[in-house]
Amino acid sequence: MEFIDTHAHIYMEEFSEDIDQLLADCRLQGISQIIMPNIDTSSIDNMHRLEAKYPQNCLSMMGLHPCYVKEDYKAQLKIIEKWHEDRKYCAVGEIGVDLYWDKTTKEIQIDAFRTQCEWARSMKIPVSIHSRDSLEVTIPIIEELQNGEMKGIFHCFNGTVEQGQRIIDAGFYLGIGGVVTFKKAGVDVTVSQLPVTSMVLETDAPYLAPTPYRGKRNSSVYIPIIAEKIAEVHEISLEEVASQTTKNAKEIFLI
DSSP, X not given: OOEEESOOOTTSGGGTTTHHHHHHHHHHTTEEEEEEOOOSGGGHHHHHHHHHHOTTTEEXXXXXXXXGOOTTHHHHHHHHHHHHHHSOOSOEEEEEOOTTTOGGGHHHHHHHHHHHHHHHHHXXXXXXXXXXXXXXXXXXXXXXXXXXXXXXXXXXXXXXXXHHHHHHHTTOEEEEOGGGGXXXXXXXXXXXXXXXXXXXXXXXXXXXXXXXXXXXXXXXGGHHHHHHHHHHHHTOOHHHHHHHHHHHHHHHHTO
């Protein structure tokens, strides 16, 4: 079986001491690629270094995370846009709107999100969307901007069945991570009512480790645990989940 982790920050300090072992363990488990989302201008160098060391396994996105959209966001966007001009990336990400941590920056978050979506449209590459407490903001923006060519993933999807269907109808995919294994989150029930043909696997490492590792450092090696939960709620085989989600990821990122 082959798996792809479509969203993991494995270039962060939390992995500095054991990243080589982690990637070796991933290969043993059939995790062929890990897609790395950028955070802001300070995270670019570490991400690029890891990609250069493991070009077959680690692929970089480039974007400005909504939680890091501050007063200087336009200057940060200029730097990030320049990187897109200088080399190719598999996606624009991680971008979006986060209304959990700071609602005061909502308007500039939306501006940064729209700007980066426009980049993706012009470059014809996908987006990876962060939408914590903001699906009712991010989904309509994607529906508005969709010109038949936009594609991407709503990372860490934990919305309703109706929201999930709107995302699918807009031509996007649902990123399913460790939250699907949390007993009281209810994501497993929602996921059971949405098609695996529109899902990809992700960890968001080092955050949101699945049960039974909840509260500990998350890792791409836990991708099979997420796949197993999806297989369980859909009453299909693990092989089917692996095959379909890997196919979806390869189509999105042109792997």
